[in-house]
Amino acid sequence: MRTSRDTYKLLRVTTMVAAMALLLGFVMPMASADVQISPWYPQGMNYVFHCVNDVAAPTSFDWSFDDGQKLHDMQFDNIYHTFEAPGTYEVACTASNGVDTQVSLLKVTVGATQDVPPVITNTTDNETNSTNVTTVSTSVNIAPYFPQGDFGQNFVFECNTEGFTATSYDWDFGDGQKMHDVSNANVWHTFSTDGSYAVECTATDSVISQVGEIHINVGGIVEYPTDLLDATVAVAPYYPQGMNYVFTCDTDAFTPASYTWMFGDGQQLVDVTNSDVWHTYDVAGNYTIECDVKDSDGSQLAKGFLNVSAIVVD
Numbered sequence: 448m449r450t451s452r453d454t455y456k457l458l459r460v461t462t463m464v465a466a467m468a469l470l471l472g473f474v475m476p477m478a479s480a481d482v483q484i485s486p487w488y489p490q491g492m493n494y495v496f497h498c499v500n501d502v503a504a505p506t507s508f509d510w511s512f513d514d515g516q517k518l519h520d521m522q523f524d525n526i527y528h529t530f531e532a533p534g535t536y537e538v539a540c541t542a543s544n545g546v547d548t549q550v551s552l553l554k555v556t557v558g559a560t561q562d563v564p565p566v567i568t569n570t571t572d573n574e575t576n577s578t579n580v581t582t583v584s585t586s587v588n589i590a591p592y593f594p595q596g597d598f599g600q601n602f603v604f605e606c607n608t609e610g611f612t613a614t615s616y617d618w619d620f621g622d623g624q625k626m627h628d629v630s631n632a633n634v635w636h637t638f639s640t641d642g643s644y645a646v647e648c649t650a651t652d653s654v655i656s657q658v659g660e661i662h663i664n665v666g667g668i669v670e671y672p673t674d675l676l677d678a679t680v681a682v683a684p685y686y687p688q689g690m691n692y693v694f695t696c697d698t699d700a701f702t703p704a705s706y707t708w709m710f711g712d713g714q715q716l717v718d719v720t721n722s723d724v725w726h727t728y729d730v731a732g733n734y735t736i737e738c739d740v741k742d743s744d745g746s747q748l749a750k751g752f753l754n755v756s757a758i759v760v761d
Contacts, residue, residue, distance in 0.1 A: 481499050481551050481552065481553060482496050482497070482498055482499065482538050482539070482540050482551045482552060482553035483496070483497045483499055483553070484496060484497070484553075484555070485497050485525060489555075489557070490631045490632075490633045491630065491631055492529055492530045492531070492533075492557060493527070493528075493529045493631055493633070493635075494527070494528050494529075494530070494555070494557075495525060495526070495527050495528075495603065495635065496510070496525070496526050496528065496538055496540070496553070497524060497525050498510075498524040498525075498526075498540035498542055498551050499524075499551060500524075500540070500542040500549045500551055501549060502542045502543065502544050502547050502548070502549045503544060503547065503729065504544055504712065504713070504729035504730065505524070505542040505543060505544050505713055506522075506543065506544050506545060507520045507521065507522070507542075507543050508520075508521045508522070508523065508524055508526070508540055508541065508542055508543075509521070509540070509541040509543075510526050510528075510538070510539070510540055510541075511538070511539040512528050512530070512536060512538055513536040513537045513538065513539070514530055514531065514532070514534075514536055516528070523601065523713075524540075524542070524713045525601070526540075527603075527635035530557045532557075533557050533558050534556075534557055535554060535555070535556045535557070536554070536555055536557060537552060537553070537554050538552070538553045538554075538555060539551070539552050540552075584608070584609045584610065584657060584659075585606065585607065585608050585609075585613075585648060585649075585650045585657035585658060585659035586606075586607050586609075586659045586661075587604055587605065587606055587607070587646055587647070587648045587659040587660060587661040588604070588605045588607060588661065589602060589603070589604060589605070589661070589663070590602075590603035590604065590605050590633060594665070594735075600637055600638045600639070600641070600665055600666070601635070601636075601637050602635070602636050602637075602638070602663070603633055603634070603635050603636075604618070604633065604634055604636065604646055604648070604661070605632060605633050606618075606632045606633075606634075606648035606650055606659060607632070607659070608632075608650045608657065610655075611650075611652050611654075611655045611657075612652060613632065613650035613651060613652055614630070614651065614652050614653070615628045615629065615630060615650075615651050616628075616629050616630075616631070616632060616634075616648055616649065616650055616651070617629075617648070617649040617651070618634055618636075618646070618647070618648055618649075619646070619647040619649075620636050620638070620644060620646050621644035621645045621646055621647070622638055622639070622640075622644055624636065632650075638665045640665075641664075641665045641666025642664075642665055642666070643662065643663070643664050643665075644662070644663055644665060645660055645661075645662050646660065646661050646662075646663060647659070647660045648660075678696060678697065678698045678699075678703075678738060678740045678747040678748070678749035679696070679697050679698075679749050679751075680694055680695070680696055680736050680737075680738050680749045680750065680751035681694070681695050681697065681751065682694060682695075682751075682753075683695050683723060687755070690727055690728045690729070690731075690755060691725065691726075691727050692725070692726050692727075692728070692753075692755075693723055693724070693725050693726075694708070694723065694724055694726065694736060694738070694751075695722060695723045696708075696722050696723070696738035696740060696749060697722070698722075698740055698747070702742065703722070703740035703741055703742050704720075704741055704742050704743065705718040705719065705720060705740075705741050706718075706719050706720070706721065706722060706724075706738055706739070706740055706741075707719075707738070707739040707741075708724055708726075708736075708737070708738055708739075709735075709736070709737040709739075710726050710728075710734060710736060711734030711735040711736060711737075711753070712728060712729070712730070712734060714726070718741075728755045730755075731755050731756050732754075732755060733752070733753070733754050733755075734752075734753045734754075734755060735750060735751070735752055735753075736750065736751040736752070736753055737749070737750050737751075738750075
């Protein structure tokens with residue numbers, strides 16, 4: 448039986464080993480962490496940042512953009528930010544789960560240039576001396592990797608024009624929120640409640656003003672065009688096992704070279720070579736599973752929707 452004297456000796460030995468490790472310069476390896484810029488960004492002075500960290504199931508994220516702007520106790524590892532002036536900034540994200548904390552950093556150089564859509568010009572038939580007028584139109588799309596969030600409330604919308612180059616955009620998100628005279632064709636918006644919304648973009652240049660519209664459902668299962676579903680996500684047979692899942696990503700007509708998985712809980716696997724992966728959820732809830740498959744010609748994004756219950760398997 449261990450006595451209090453034995454416990455005291457063990458404590459002294461442990462303390463001495465720790466002190467020697469410090470004196471000799473032994474340091475526990477730090478987990479890698481960084482801040483990444485999301486695909487399709489920057490858009491001029493606008494960025495979407497992604498906080499990459501090794502904190503188990505982080506519950507909050509603090510952001511500092513080095514321009515005087517900070518965000519505290521955010522729920523998501525992706526954030527939209529607009530810099531007011533060009534310069535070099537150190538963006539910091541602090542991820543925490545209430546026990547462990549980790550800081551991720553990224554230095555960005557922000558310029559004053561804007562992304563301008565390509566100019567579409569008219570063509571002339573020399574034989575008939577007639578002008579073929581390009582069709583003028585505007586459409587709204589949802590950017591890749593969106594929607595995101597606990598119930599799919601975070602969106603990046605793209606306003607696409609044909610036949611003219613817009614210089615400003617007005618947005619109406621159908622929930623009472625509007626943006627006027629913005630210079631970027633892409634915008635981030637968060638819906639506060641689920642439901643059906645008509646999102647409108649009015650694209651304008653010095654002569655033309657065109658309205659594009661898209662109807663979306665926020666919350667529940669989001670319908671995606673069938674022509675994008677060359678890849679599908681499914682739960683493997685015999686799963687789930689409690690909170691443990693094996694997901695499979697199946698493709699048609701091509702063989703992917705890599706798979707990037709996003710599990711909807713802030714965890715992801717980037718550029719893995721297996722089409723099936725194991726994942727454990729720490730918290731019950733609704734999640735969007737994404738598998739981005741790539742080969743030399745391009746990529747395809749597949750999504751699945753999952754309700755995870757805290758069921759214990761004996």
